[in-house]
Structure formats: C-alpha cells, structure tokens
Amino acid sequence: MIGKKVVETEPVPMAEVKVILEKFADKYEFTYEQNLALEHVKKFSKIDYENAQKLIEELTELPNIKKKHAVRLADLMPEDIADIRLIFAKERIPIKNKDFENILKIIEKYR
Incomplete structure (x- = not known):
C-alpha cells in the first residue's frame, strides 16, 4: 500500500457500526464480508x-x-x-x- 497511512484511529462501539452498516446498505449492495459484519453486529450488539x-x-x-x-x-x-x-x-x-x-x-x- 504505497502512499497510504493511518492518520487517526478511534474505537467505535458495535452499536455505531450497526448504524453505519445499515445506512450503507440503503445506498449500496453489500459484499459477502460486509453482510457477515452486519449479521455479526445485529446478533451480538447488546445495546442501542x-x-x-x-x-x-x-x-x-x-x-x-x-x-x-x-x-x-x-x-x-x-x-x-x-x-x-x-x-x-x-x-x-x-x-x-x-x-x-x-x-x-x-x-x-x-x-
């Protein structure tokens, strides 16, 4: 990965990941991995x-x-x-x- 570097990292709770993925799903079609990620956060996030x-x-x-x-x-x-x-x-x-x-x-x- 030439010319790419991580500028900033911040921990994100699963509940926020769920919201982000659901918004993304409204606009785009998911890949297999994205579907797995969404299923995972739906199954394991314990709080809204x-x-x-x-x-x-x-x-x-x-x-x-x-x-x-x-x-x-x-x-x-x-x-x-x-x-x-x-x-x-x-x-x-x-x-x-x-x-x-x-x-x-x-x-x-x-x-």
Whole structure:
C-alpha cells in the first residue's frame, strides 16, 4: 500500500457500526464480508446506539477509564465484577474494587 497511512484511529462501539452498516446498505449492495459484519453486529450488539454513547460518556468520566476501555465495556456489557476484571486483565491500569463496582452500576443502568 504505497502512499497510504493511518492518520487517526478511534474505537467505535458495535452499536455505531450497526448504524453505519445499515445506512450503507440503503445506498449500496453489500459484499459477502460486509453482510457477515452486519449479521455479526445485529446478533451480538447488546445495546442501542444512543444508550451506547451515553454509557461510554459515563464510563470515561471514571478515573483511569479511557475511551477504548469504555467501548469494550459497552460492547461486552459484563454482568459481574469478575467479567470486568477479565477485560482489564492485560491492562496496566490501577483500578480499585470500588471502581469495578461503579462500572458495574453504570452498566446495569443501561442493560
């Protein structure tokens, strides 16, 4: 890929991907891979676009939670603290038990 480079990357929740793909489907015919992607997000997105945006905003207000973590939490919608710990297992972020409980409370509001 000569002359092409990534200028910017930003994590996008599955709910937003679903909206983008559905808008694209209205104008164009999908390829096989695009159909698979749309089926995947329809099957596995657990929250709608508006609630996903609100959830991500609330989660990023917590200490040490970046947007990429908030998007991952919004996509997976963990049901208990053990699941949240697994999401942050590889991260080198100091998160207290109190913060895990706050994350779970915020997620429960949007479930």
